Amino acid sequence: xxxxxxxxxxVDFVCIPTSDHDRAVRFYADTLGLERGKxxxxxxxxxxxxxNLTLAVMDPSGFGQGEARxxxxxxxxxxxxxxxxxxxxxxRGVIFHMSFDSxxxxxxxxxxxxxxxxxxxxxxx
Numbered sequence: 001x002x003x004x005x006x007x008x009x010x011v012d013f014v015c016i017p018t019s020d021h022d023r024a025v026r027f028y029a030d031t032l033g034l035e036r037g038k039x040x041x042x043x044x045x046x047x048x049x050x051x052n053l054t055l056a057v058m059d060p061s062g063f064g065q066g067e068a069r070x071x072x073x074x075x076x077x078x079x080x081x082x083x084x085x086x087x088x089x090x091x092r093g094v095i096f097h098m099s100f101d102s103x104x105x106x107x108x109x110x111x112x113x114x115x116x117x118x119x120x121x122x123x124x125x
């Protein structure tokens with residue numbers, strides 16, 4: 001066991017890769033309606049607030065990390081009413097892959113313009 005102790009106290013942000021920073025900013029701000037936060041200086045990265053989680057939309061090529069590849073695991077975005085939120089996003093051109101009710105929660109799965117999977121999610125309990 002290491003003699004150095006590290007205590008993680010939380011998650012500050014989650015990165016969402018994009019190959020087109022400006023397009024991603026429009027999607028997360030205008031289509032999803034998330035509150036825009038700070039841009040990372042002149043770098044192709046902008047933060048958005050989703051409740052208590054910060055989503056950092058970033059083009060990894062601007063950080064010397066190669067090409068953007070979509071995340072493989074979805075981010076579940078909490079909403080009060082999945083059906084109403086899904087209808088509002090469909091009216092803005094978002095295409096949903098599927099929606100289902102597990103009895104514990106209601107989910108509707110879609111992707112951002114870069115193919116990053118996202119979920120509208122409402123837990124009943």
